[in-house]
Amino acid sequence: MMKVAPSILSSDFGNLARDVEEICQSGCDLVHVDVMDGHFVPNLTIGPVVVSAVAKAATKPLDIHLMVENNTFFVDLFAPLKPEYISFHIEEEKHPHRLIQKIRSYGIKPAIVLNPNTIPEELEYILGDLDMVLLMSVNPGFGGQSFIDTVLPKAKKLDAMRKRLNPECLIEVDGGVSDKNIQALKDAGVDVVVAGSYVFKHENRAEAIKSLQI
Ligand code: DX5
Ligand code: ZN
Numbered sequence: 001m002m003k004v005a006p007s008i009l010s011s012d013f014g015n016l017a018r019d020v021e022e023i024c025q026s027g028c029d030l031v032h033v034d035v036m037d038g039h040f041v042p043n044l045t046i047g048p049v050v051v052s053a054v055a056k057a058a059t060k061p062l063d064i065h066l067m068v069e070n071n072t073f074f075v076d077l078f079a080p081l082k083p084e085y086i087s088f089h090i091e092e093e094k095h096p097h098r099l100i101q102k103i104r105s106y107g108i109k110p111a112i113v114l115n116p117n118t119i120p121e122e123l124e125y126i127l128g129d130l131d132m133v134l135l136m137s138v139n140p141g142f143g144g145q146s147f148i149d150t151v152l153p154k155a156k157k158l159d160a161m162r163k164r165l166n167p168e169c170l171i172e173v174d175g176g177v178s179d180k181n182i183q184a185l186k187d188a189g190v191d192v193v194v195a196g197s198y199v200f201k202h203e204n205r206a207e208a209i210k211s212l213q214i
Helices: 013-025 048-057 071-081 096-105 151-165 182-187 205-212
Strands: 003-006 031-036 062-067 085-089 109-114 132-136 170-174 192-195
Touching (some): 003 205, 013 048, 013 205, 031 048, 048 071, 071 085, 085 132, 132 151, 151 170
Parallel strands (some): 003 192, 031 062, 062 085, 109 132, 132 170, 170 192
8 A cells, every 4th residue: 555654844833743643643654854954955944853843743653855965964963863764865965875874874764865857777776775765756845836747657667676676665756746646656656655735735634644545
């Protein structure tokens, strides 16, 4: 079944703990946390102080998505919060293999993120070391953007690659996910979806999550 990771970027930050508790009780699989530094992306979000409050409220594992320039610094900062995954953008990392080893040394599962224009072939010699690949289906930086559907053939290509190189590696898609594109994502071989505005703007969040767990 498709796993669902609601992105708390679309939650009510004035009631963050309440919203995190609610999505966890509503059956989500992971809690997706978007960390933006105002440099790699034109937006600034939350640091370890706020994410530790999220970790305290969450009864599901955290999926931390770094959108930052200095990945190593941020990995060290967030590792003590014991997330399940930390993902970093390959476009911003000179030594992906070294960083993967560092993340793993903390007992955290490493994932690499690809922007919409980055080709999956970039991962040929590193896929074997990953627990997950995150494909962006919007330009990183903001919630509520429209789904870029070239992610579908890309996920299919990556699905073939991981079958050959690392069948255990999951494929996650992030951005503009809703009940409108979930079947196409499933058909393309995707295992995990991030959904921000679709879940948090829905009148029944449990129903929204369920509609994606196909
Ligand atoms: C965008 C973030 C996403 C975003 C998704 O940079 O990585 O996780 O919050 O939000 P929606 O589902 O609204 O596109
Ligand atoms: Zn994200």
